C-alpha cells in the first residue's frame with residue numbers, strides 16, 4: 005500500500021471535526037529553520053471544544069504531536085507520522101484578568117502577550133517580547149530570557165489530556181515542575197492557555213524595557229536568519245565542575261573553543277554572530293542541521309568531556325524511514 009493511500013486512510017479513521025484536516029501538509033517551510041518534512045495529517049482545531057471532541061474520539065494508536073510556530077524545533081526530513089495539531093484563531097485570545105494578571109491562549113504569540121501586557125499596564129512580562137514563539141511553546145519549554153522565565157510569571161496553565169479532558173493546573177502543582185527550558189508535565193498534555201501575573205506599572209516604563217530587549221537581541225543574535233534559537237542548553241554548574249571548568253562557562257564559549265563559530269556542514273552553519281545558534285544558509289536539510297549539531301556535540305565532548313544537551317527539539321523521522329516517497333507531494 006502506498007504511503008499516500010495509507011494517509012488518506014488515516015484521515016478516514018479520524019473523527020468529524022469543525023476544524024480542518026490536511027494530508028501531507030508541509031511543515032518544514034513554516035518552521036523557523038525552513039527545513040524538514042511534512043505532517044502525515046495536519047489538524048487545525050476550530051476551538052477548545054473542537055479539540056476536546058477530536059481527542060475523545062481519536063483512535064488511541066494514532067500518534068499526536070503539537071506544534072506552535074516551530075521556533076524551537078528541527079522537523080526531520082521524513083516528516084511526522086500521525087496527526088500534527090497546530091492551534092490558530094480560537095486560541096489567540098489575550099485578556100486582562102483583574103488588575104495585574106492576563107490570560108493568553110496557546111497560539112498567542114509571546115511578542116503579542118508582551119505588547120498586550122504593556123497596554124494593560126502589567127509589568128514583568130517584557131521578557132516575552134524577545135521570544136519568537138507561542139504561549140503553548142513557552143509553557144512546554146519554560147521559555148525565558150534576561151533573568152525571567154515563564155515559570156516565574158505563571159499562575160495557572162490550562163491543558164487538555166489525550167482523553168479530551170480539560171485540567172486547570174496551578175503553577176505550584178507538583179505534576180508541573182518547571183526548570184531550565186523544561187516542564188515535567190507529560191508530553192501528551194496539550195497546553196491551550198495560561199494565566200500570567202505581573203505587577204501594575206506605567207506603560208511607558210514597560211515600553212522602554214521592551215525596546216531595550218529588542219535592541220539587545222538584534223545586537224547579539226541572528227534574529228533575521230533561519231534559525232531555531234539556542235541549539236544546546238548551558239551545562240549545569242555540576243557538569244562544569246565535573247569537567248574541571250569554571251561554573252560560569254557557557255555553551256557558546258565551548259563551541260567557540262572547538263572551532264565551531266561559522267563552521268559549515270552542507271547548507272547548515274553555526275552562526276558567526278552567536279555560535280550556539282545554527283542557521284540554514286539557504287538549502288540546508290533537517291539532516292544537515294542535526295548533523296552539524298552532532299558534530300559540535302562530539303567536538304565539545306572530545307575536548308572538554310562535557311556532554312551538551314540539545315535544547316532544540318528534534319521531531320519526526322529521517323527521510324529514509326519517514327513518509328519517504330510522498331515528500332515530493334508536500
Ligand SMILES: Cc1cc2nc3c(=O)[nH]c(=O)nc-3n(C[C@H](O)[C@H](O)[C@H](O)COP(=O)(O)OP(=O)(O)OC[C@H]3O[C@@H](n4cnc5c(N)ncnc54)[C@H](O)[C@@H]3O)c2cc1C
Nearest residue numbers: 072073074075076137138140141142144147148149195233
Ligand atoms: C531567533 C530565536 C531566538 C530565541 N530566543 C529564545 C530565548 O531567548 N529564550 C527561549 O526560551 N527560547 C528562545 N528561542 C526558542 C523558542 O522561541 C522558544 O522555545 C519558544 O517557546 C518555542 O515556541 P514555539 O511556539 O515556536 O514552539 P515550537 O517550536 O513549535 O515547539 C517547541 C516544543 O513545544 C511543544 N509545544 C508547542 N506548543 C505546544 C502546546 N500548545 N502544548 C504542548 N506542547 C507544545 C512542541 O511539541 C515542541 O516540543 C528562540 C528561537 C529563535 C528562533
